[in-house]
Amino acid sequence: MIDYRLIRNEPDRVRAALLKRGYEPTLAENWLAVDARWRETTTRVETLTAEKNQVSKQIAIDKKEGRDASETIARMRALGDEIQSLEENLRQLEEERDAELLMIPNLPHESAPEGLTAEQNVEVHRWGNPIAFDFTPKPHWEIAEALDIIDFERGAKISGSGFIVYKGAGAALERAILNYMLDMHTRRHGYTEIFPPFLVRPDSMVGTGQLPKFQEDMYHCAQDELYLIPTAEVPVTNLLREEILDAAELPIRYAAYSPCFRRESGAAGRHTRGLQRVHQFNKVELVKFTLPEQSYEEHESLLKNAETVLQSLGITYRVMLLCAGDMGFAAAKCYDVEIWSPGLGEWLEVSSCSNFEDFQARRAQIRFRRSAGAKPEFVHTLNASGVAMPRLMATIIEQYQQADGSLVIPEPIRPYMGGLERISRG
């Protein structure tokens, strides 16, 4: 959530930001109206409470000195009743005020382009060239089925559509790529590896913003009131929830493998075929906690860390700077990394690289002190996939397919597969 002081002190700035994102600017006015009533009521409650505290002390003294306190006690009771009814109001106002605040998205960074839809996203740069085939390339699902490395049908049989089974060399390849990416980020890019829980409590989901707004997108174990994580961002960001760090510890960089579970019911068809959209997939997630003044620098290196994975595998990709209206609710600035799928002839998103500034940290209460005794400030949080597996796997299968139907394994992955160079039929 944003700093509500901004709404109080610079409502015009907040309104402009809301407009830039395509939100109703009246969100700010609504909040201010509730806030004004809240503050007024707070003052009255606190004045009465202050009096009550005085009277209460007097009772203690009277009792100790053996005086009759029945009159003061009567006064206390009257004050108590009045305070109680006012507090009832206050609680309602507070609820309303906080609910309004949670509806307000992060303010876009000045470098986020104007625009409301994906068409206004700006291509920042492009790496590699789509490879030219001297035969007609097949889509990944055909290759994978022919090689018997992915079983779509049986995945659907045991768990429903959107669930897949990696098999044999396919399972080994999935595991190898994940290990390759994790090793790169932990050994070369300075991230600390985290292996988090995959089920979390509701308050963790609130901490990173999946709840209350996106309840429908998640798998929920009602009996235990636990949610399956849609991304490792949730447990990893919440690791430091309600903590106050030392400035010297920052930046903190975490890399985590996790499976990701997403209900999001997409319509069947072109965009759901094969690995494009599945309910369970694997991903390596990168999460950073930084000083406010360092977050944009760290945002750029975060993007590079994700790009390095793709470059090392020879995958063609482009980086898009999202316009204000196309960014996620919590982001101030966001790059999407999209890889070129030769089989589909489309760009597919494999990583969203976001700087949330203090939006998540405020909500999750993640703070730091510049020095001992200094006032706690909110850290900045950032994250990116480094990267998500299914579309990467699909693209590797399509890009590395051979005329004879076999699949060449990208060179950096071979050590992770016992030196295997090629997956062939049979």
Place this chain on the structure above:
RNA sequence: GGAGGAGUGGCCGAGUGGUUGAAGGCGGCGGUCUUGAAAACCGCAUCCCGGGCAACUGGGACGGGGGUUCGAAUCCCUCCUCCUCCGCCA
């Protein structure tokens, strides 16, 4: 899953209804002393919210939430976490 026990400030730890943000100790910071350091002594300390340009000032916080009471760290309910024993299990 069953039966018990516990949760107080950075740490340890007193406190079972009243002027307690909370004794004492450790650790921390500042000062006195000292050529310097140690020791000793003195002093200061948290977080959140409201009001105020400010000095300052009011309120709240003893795991979380709710309740009883004129008044709750202290009594009751509930949730969470940790510990011990039993059961079960990879």
